[in-house]
Amino acid sequence: MSDDHAHPDDHAHGSELSEMDVRVRALETILTEKGYVDPAALDKIVEAFETRVGPHNGARIVARAWIDPEFKRRLLADATEAANSLGKLDPVANHLIAVENTPDTHNLVVCTLCSCYPWSVLGLPPVWYKSAPYRSRAVMDPKGVLADFGVTLPPETEIRIWDSTAETRFLVVPMRPAGTDGWSEEQLAALVTRDSMVGTGLPKSPAEVTR
Amino acid sequence: MTNSIHDMGGMQGFGRVEPEPNEPPFHEKWEGRVLALQRAVGFIGLWTIDAGRASLEALSPLDYLRSSYYRRWFLGLERRVVRHGLVGEDEIAAGRSLRPGIRLNRKMNVSDAEHPPLTNFARPAPGPARFKEGDQVRAKNINPATHTRLPRYARGKIGTVGAIRGCHVFPDTAALGAGDNPQWLYTVVFSASELWGEDADRSIKVSIEAFEPYLLPA
Numbered sequence: 001m002s003d004d005h006a007h008p009d010d011h012a013h014g015s016e017l018s019e020m021d022v023r024v025r026a027l028e029t030i031l032t033e034k035g036y037v038d039p040a041a042l043d044k045i046v047e048a049f050e051t052r053v054g055p056h057n058g059a060r061i062v063a064r065a066w067i068d069p070e071f072k073r074r075l076l077a078d079a080t081e082a083a084n085s086l087g088k089l090d091p092v093a094n095h096l097i098a099v100e101n102t103p104d105t106h107n108l109v110v111c112t113l114c115s116c117y118p119w120s121v122l123g124l125p126p127v128w129y130k131s132a133p134y135r136s137r138a139v140m141d142p143k144g145v146l147a148d149f150g151v152t153l154p155p156e157t158e159i160r161i162w163d164s165t166a167e168t169r170f171l172v173v174p175m176r177p178a179g180t181d182g183w184s185e186e187q188l189a190a191l192v193t194r195d196s197m198v199g200t201g202l203p204k205s206p207a208e209v210t211r
Numbered sequence: 212m213t214n215s216i217h218d219m220g221g222m223q224g225f226g227r228v229e230p231e232p233n234e235p236p237f238h239e240k241w242e243g244r245v246l247a248l249q250r251a252v253g254f255i256g257l258w259t260i261d262a263g264r265a266s267l268e269a270l271s272p273l274d275y276l277r278s279s280y281y282r283r284w285f286l287g288l289e290r291r292v293v294r295h296g297l298v299g300e301d302e303i304a305a306g307r308s309l310r311p312g313i314r315l316n317r318k319m320n321v322s323d324a325e326h327p328p329l330t331n332f333a334r335p336a337p338g339p340a341r342f343k344e345g346d347q348v349r350a351k352n353i354n355p356a357t358h359t360r361l362p363r364y365a366r367g368k369i370g371t372v373g374a375i376r377g378c379h380v381f382p383d384t385a386a387l388g389a390g391d392n393p394q395w396l397y398t399v400v401f402s403a404s405e406l407w408g409e410d411a412d413r414s415i416k417v418s419i420e421a422f423e424p425y426l427l428p429a
Binding site: 023110138142163 | 219236306323
């Protein structure tokens with residue numbers, strides 16, 4: 001199990017398999033031959049994350065909260081219950097917590113210790129979320145991090161960082177963009193980006209989707 | 212392992228965050244297989260999520276930093292299947308099975324994969340919560356050689372209980388395979404000046420999710 005000759009940035013050239021292709025295939029083969037895993041079950045897991053589980057789930061929750069004040073109240077009181085009440089999503093694991101952006105407060109979610117992220121509503125965390133620059137700086141220099149994402153907030157805005165150090169998972173409810181009166185839940189969901197639900201972005205403006 | 216490279220909050224020198232437009236779920240096919248293997252082997256129930264995290268933290272800092280996320284997962288998984296007797300070192304070296312597998316209590320089938328059981332880390336409380344919302348608390352200065360979820364940057368610092376999150380499995384115990392040892396969990400909010408000094412930006416507040424054994428009255 002020595003990693004002394006690892007080159008994690010190597011990619012396969014042509015038909016040549018990378019070191020990681022070979023090692024992962026070998027481990028899967030061993031675990032399958034010994035009867036511990038079913039390759040068909042593995043296929044299903046990969047397929048779920050490539051198709052079904054993603055930020056569109058969180059976007060639906062946010063859009064509903066924007067148009068339905070009672071749903072928003074429930075979401076902020078118990079996000080797991082509220083998300084599961086929508087019914088059309090995969091069940092959301094326990095301990096989901098929704099935190100609301102306001103004109104005074106902007107929320108930003110990080111996991112400084114590993115990669116804790118609300119998978120059930122946002123899907124797989126992006127590479128940057130798991131990276132050393134984000135994990136190291138979000139708690140000390142959140143304005144610098146936001147600048148890396150091209151986000152500038154008014155100087156008086158309080159920036160509230162949530163470090164996900166336990167099994168609680170945080171979903172940011174961004175502010176509803178101006179100019180969206182009368183929009184449907186589906187139209188609004190199209191404005192809700194993944195980054196806006198982590199706090200490193202803002203929702204799209206109406207102009208960005210109607211152009 | 213606690214004071215290792217994974218505990219990154221407040222470190223400097225890693226550079227800019229680099230968002231990737233239209234990032235795919237997986238950058239390489241093997242990454243998806245590692246995620247699936249992690250889930251399917253975890254389903255067998257031989258270790259806790261906290262023991263899984265502890266095995267990643269036990270990677271040397273050099274291996275940790277030079278490995279991509281899913282490579283770290285792979286290295287941790289490879290260690291755990293060997294440590295728990297599922298696979299022999301000789302089989303890892305050979306790249307194939309050399310003897311039949313051991314009997315398992317359960318194995319993930321296709322239906323389990325499509326409808327994964329929801330994990331619930333809440334547990335009945337062994338007693339009343341020691342702290343209430345609004346209480347001032349000090350995070351203990353601890354440096355255990357084993358797994359903990361109290362980040363270094365918060366140790367010794369004074370914060371305010373922002374919320375009580377219920378009673379949960381205690382990672383520090385669960386990572387050792389020593390049971391759930393349920394503990395009250397709190398959101399504890401710190402000012403940036405408490406964490407980073409008087410020059411820190413006063414518009415910034417940071418919270419951690421802190422288990423009761425991490426906290427003292429302040």
